[in-house]
Amino acid sequence: MEPGPLPIPTRTATIRAWKERGGRIAAVLPIHYPRALLRAFGLLPVEVWGPPQVNAAYSAAHLQPYVCSIVGNALSFLHSGGLDVADVIVVPHACDSLQGLGSILLDFVRPRQPVFPFYIPRGRRESDLEFLADECRALYRGLAEVTGRSSSDDELMECIRREEEADALLAELHRRRPALPLSNRAFYHLVRAREYLPAETFTDLARAALDLPPADPDDGVPILLSGIVPEPMALLDSLSEMGATVVADDLACCGRRLYPPGTTDDPFRRMAERILNGPPDCTRGNSIAERLQHLIGMARRTGARGVVFYDVKFCEPELFDLPLLRRGLQEVGLPSVTIEVDLNEPLSHQALTRIEAFLEMVR
Amino acid sequence: MNPIPALRYHWNVHVLGPAVLRIQRWQAQRRPPRWDTRYLAPPLRIAPRTKELVARHWLAGRYADGYRKVAWVTSGAPVELLKALGFYVLYPENHGAICGTARVAVEIMSEAENAGYSRDLCSYARTDIGAALSGKTPVGRLPKPDLLFACTNICQTVLFWYRVLAEYFRVPLIVMDTPFVYGEEATEHAVRYVRRQLEEAVPVLERIAGKQLDERKLREVGLVSKRASELWLEILQRCRHRPAPISVFDQFIQMAPIVEMRGDPETVDFYAALLKEVDERIAKGIGAVKNEKKRLLWDNLPIWYRLRYLSEFLARHGVAVVVSTYTNAWGELAPLINPDDLWDSMARTYIYPILNRGTGHKLATMRRMVEEYGLDGAILHSDRSCKPYSIGQIDQRDRLIRELGVPALLLEADHNDERVFAEEQVANRLAAFLEMLGV
Secondary structure (H helix, E strand, O other): OOOOOOOOOOHHHHHHHHHHOOOEEEEEOOOOOOHHHHHOOOEEEEEOOOOOOOOOHHHHOOOOOOOOHHHHHHHHHHHOOOOOOOOEEEEEEOOHHHHHHHHHHHHHHOOOOOEEEEEOOOOOOHHHHHHHHHHHHHHHHHHHHHHOOOOOHHHHHHHHHHHHHHHHHHHHHHHOHHHOOOOHHHHHHHHHHHHOOOHHHHHHHHHHHHOOOOOOOOOOEEEEEEEOOOOOOHHHHHHHHOOEEEEEEEEOOOHHHOOOOOOOOOHHHHHHHHHHOOOOOHHHOOOHHHHHHHHHHHHHHHOOOOEEEEEEOOOHHHHHHHHHHHHHHHHOOOOEEEEEEOOOOOOOHHHHHHHHHHHHHHO | OOHHHHHHHHHHHHHHHHHHHHHHHHHHHHOOOOOOOOOEOOOOOOHHHHHHHHHHHHHHHHOOOOOOOEEEEOOOOOHHHHHHOOOEEEOHHHHHHHHHHOOOHHHHHHHHHHOOOOOOOOHHHHHHHHHHHHOOOOOOOOOOOOEEEEEOOOOOHHHHHHHHHHHHHOOOEEEEOOOOEOOOOOOHHHHHHHHHHHHHHHHHHHHHHOOOOOHHHHHHHHHHHHHHHHHHHHHHHHHHOOOOOOOHHHHHHHOHHHHHOOOOHHHHHHHHHHHHHHHHHHHHOOOOEOOOOEEEEEEOOOOHHHHHHHHHHHHHOOEEEEEEHHHHOOOOOHHHOOHHHHHHHHHHHHHOOHHHEOHHHHHHHHHHHHHHOOOOEEEEEEEOOOHHHHOOHHHHHHHHHHHHOOOEEEEEEOOOOHHHOOHHHHHHHHHHHHHHHOO
């Protein structure tokens, strides 16, 4: 169990229980992918965002030091046996570094598990939707081949509806975040459990969280958190200690994946539609203006007084957008601060001091 | 229509400019060579013409505002469509390379860094954004774009970079998304997707150009583009000859027209002339490196601000770098262009650049080059500004060494940011590598 008022199963326990029931595991790299499609083949998607604090020596044998630690750590984690439980590895295409990782896994590293790259188009046009639906179909065929199973459209739709229900509750958790009696860390433990829990388990958990008695009015400084992943999670404790409450986020692992329900009856188009209609995300081709409006809208809705951009070093998609996002936020009276981290290093005092100074400014 | 921009354009681009550039060419032809001819062949006779051709291209851009529609495009964009519609086409990557060779890139990219752009971002992008913000450029003046066209077949970086430009210039951005080819072949749905995007781009381009796309003109441009690419490939393949008539350092300089003027008839004439000169060198037994002892491959972008240094350093030891995966990229797809089935062949051509293909494909390309060009080793430039080109190099180097017995060096640098270039360290690593090669 993880800390907090809710009984959140750990990643290890979840995987063990799933395997004991005869299920299989798909290790999935960031960011967007069709969960329902994996579940239709009995594969539980377990996401690999790094993880932090691994021995990075192995990745140095394949990747240059200017590749981000999410990608480097995933490779080291694979080498250290961390992905041994996985039956397949899915590498969605989000940036040049993940593209490179997918490619060297297929061409050089060649893990024992089959590796499936998955390309996410960079737009929301009909052609993008059609391509992504075809990409889902190609993944379907690949999974059918390695698992020896198949799934009817009805079965797929059932899996999709289950994921949609979980995602609707995830969105509700985010919407009601300020009223939930959860600390920053407890809240993110809960919502990040979506990275590995089966949708139905997460749904039960989310309902339990939403049924908790409302919190007393919070006197913490309301802030938005933007970036890729809030690691190390100690960041969230530090924010609480400094008197800040993360009232909403634009994190790639959380708030950028609040996918709306689909509308069509074709399961492949529906999965594609959901991914493309998610909140703005630089890795999916949204413009800087769209991201800015999204951040401003979130801040207005939640009363956030500033934005902490918390990014992993060498993350090009994020770094390109930052100057114009920060300028745009400043123009509407929303100050921001940028913090760069390496997943293998503890949160530095320098970073904490900068966040503290920022909170003093917006308090 | 205001006649002044048109008059200004014609006067400067067709009358005054060419006269000045001809004089400059005449002067350049009489200037003593700047590179060390004790170890290197005298410069190519065509070099002053290259400079003139490229200068004319930038001159046309300088006076394009108000007269011609301007598109800023990535180096892998389907330029044939734009040329057929009469756009002036500007390549920020080429401009970045010019800034790099002119050693002004750091000053210009600092403008972007001062505006908040991280030094971890691509140095071409920083140079370009810096130029857009400050107006600084060694080519006189950059025209403002009416359109931005980014094709993801060289990297995802261009997508993020062009979105920044779109915000600054407030002009339409067309993104042509070319799914990465992990395996041997692109999937049919990926090719269909690219073709559809090409077709969808046309109405947007026509609206901005103010005219309809003429399929006959498009076919003509496609033919010219194909012919120029074929000639470029032929020139590169002449380097299979011993001694190699030109080095990759010559290729880096001579590649400008095939990148930024692909689809123009004068580019075909230019490369036909270069091929003739290269053949003359072969006939006379002239090698780019005097006393060629060893032959190498170059992988990745050039180090623009140290071309001469690297060329002379290696030539002093009788080492000729004769082939490059980078310069080859602008020729190897020529056979795919089919003017009789232009739309489908364009989709295939633009999905298959080496940078849009897997790490295994690049290794296979290097292996083939080792055989075909009789190579003794390889230098893999680990370019911190180009992740898609650089990721995979560590394994590629290891396999070249282990499986082919070819010595290979990973050289850490950056294509445009010379602050990253540690000259002493590079010299030491190169010296150790040359020792391994036995020269």
